[in-house]
Amino acid sequence: MPKVIHDEDIFEVTINALLAHGFAGAKTKEIAEAAGVSEVTLYRKYGSKAQLVAAAINYQLRPFEENNFRYTGDLAADLKRIIELYDRSTGRDIDLFPQIFSEMVRYPELKGTLAGPFSLISNFGKLITRYQSEGKLREQHPLHTVGALLGPLIINKMLRNADPDIPIPPIDLEAHIDQFIDGHKR
Amino acid sequence: MPKVIHDEDIFEVTINALLAHGFAGAKTKEIAEAAGVSEVTLYRKYGSKAQLVAAAINYQLRPFEENNFRYTGDLAADLKRIIELYDRSTGRDIDLFPQIFSEMVRYPELKGTLAGPFSLISNFGKLITRYQSEGKLREQHPLHTVGALLGPLIINKMLRNADPDIPIPPIDLEAHIDQFIDGHKR
DNA sequence: TTCTTTTGCAAGTCAAAACTTGCAAAAGAA
DNA sequence: TTCTTTTGCAAGTTTTGACTTGCAAAAGAA
Structure with a gap:
């Protein structure tokens, strides 16, 4: 069931996690859950936690x-x-x-x-x-x-x-x- | 060879580690090495990383x-x-x-x-x-x-x-x- | 000297969390 | 329909770092 996934939603959640827990404390698993997406999908789309965070920050600075x-x-x-x-x-x-x-x-x-x-x-x-x-x-x-x-x-x-x-x-x-x-x- | 250990030295090192790497990034192993003390000693004296950090912060605020x-x-x-x-x-x-x-x-x-x-x-x-x-x-x-x-x-x-x-x-x-x-x- | 305390060392245990893989299912395109 | 792409799920692997334990050695106290 390939859901349509909006990067923006994931970025929002990521930023929130970042603010709440910091980089080290923001768990990919929790981000995935909060975004309603599987953790695997995060890694497939963004490669790594660091890259996800980087993308989210860029988005936020838009x-x-x-x-x-x-x-x-x-x-x-x-x-x-x-x-x-x-x-x-x-x-x-x-x-x-x-x-x-x-x-x-x-x-x-x-x-x-x-x-x-x-x-x-x-x-x-x-x-x-x-x-x-x-x-x-x-x-x-x-x-x-x-x-x-x-x-x-x-x-x-x-x-x-x-x-x-x-x-x-x-x-x-x-x-x-x-x-x-x-x-x-x- | 029970060395004489000064809490202040350990606290100094701990604060430096904290400033440089943050709480999550400050490794007890590195603090121990930098302070010239065994990691075990840290745990025996302070119980946990959190308690060590707490003590160091109190010291710093002295x-x-x-x-x-x-x-x-x-x-x-x-x-x-x-x-x-x-x-x-x-x-x-x-x-x-x-x-x-x-x-x-x-x-x-x-x-x-x-x-x-x-x-x-x-x-x-x-x-x-x-x-x-x-x-x-x-x-x-x-x-x-x-x-x-x-x-x-x-x-x-x-x-x-x-x-x-x-x-x-x-x-x-x-x-x-x-x-x-x-x-x-x- | 003998006992107690404190430390180091070696070798762990344990849990968490980043990241991977294989397979099946669904949506859209052709 | 058929093929391709994207996702989820389950079950990993791997690493790291907090914390523990047992034993031996050294210093100081009695």
Whole structure:
């Protein structure tokens, strides 16, 4: 009974497993079950767990096209677009980004997967640089600026996820951006 | 030949292994070798890998006494003391904190270990709250404020560690604190 | 010296989880 | 219908890594 299998469904499940259990903790058997697919099928389609995860991450990063980091001249709008995309794309209360940059980095099998995320960050940095040279943002290493913008959001999600019992409210994005711009103009 | 074994040496090695490979990736065999101790000894002394890690984390958090989060009335000085302690205590270019709050959280065996870190964060929050009520910091959820202070530092370390080839300079702590205070006064 | 404690070493056990293989069944294409 | 492709199922193999056990050797205490 060759079922029609949609890669996207499998990728969704894979990402969820990744967020919930990490790379080592995401079992192919559980992914298969959750996706309603046999484990064998996973291996036949993707070859290995690492390749499956790589494909799933690429899929998840799909919404982040270069276009999203374009310069429009409106700093607040550009930042808001990116941040909201970022926030929405993770949806769940955890983040792929810290996971990629701290956990995934350790697995040589996933080396190739990192190019995408790095290029995103780099594109973001370029946008920042442009606003800096325009005088709309204080001069500093662009990735420091990116960190200042994303860091608080990431930590917030991290803490919220770490102990759901401690009620830490989510960060208000609009307010955060306004405050960021205010604190980073020169 | 009962060698004299210092727990601290083993804990150091364990923390390093943890930072380098994560909990799942830190092999007891490798920890034993790196510490110059037999694997059997580890199990005899600490019972299990989880208990060893728990002990090592507690050891690593030792410098953070409640006293470090005391209120002196000098906001800049208090923040600086904490941040520098934080920065120095990790020493290496990675951070235990994000690791604890994102990876360790997943291992039920380590549940008990989380109380310490959470209480640190909480103490920090209380200090923030006090400065807020004094009017020296803008009112917002104290853990948001903590995130705004630590987030950029953590992201910086994370990126620097993720790809040592991309030269991202470390953040200047003094400047960061000044800028933080400036951006968070009301 | 003698007893106790602590360690190392060698050689395991055990379980989990990634990955494989052969066969049968179903859907779609020709 | 017939052939090809894709899937599931059952039952593997293989590796790895946590954890154990028995025995001998060394240090310190009494």
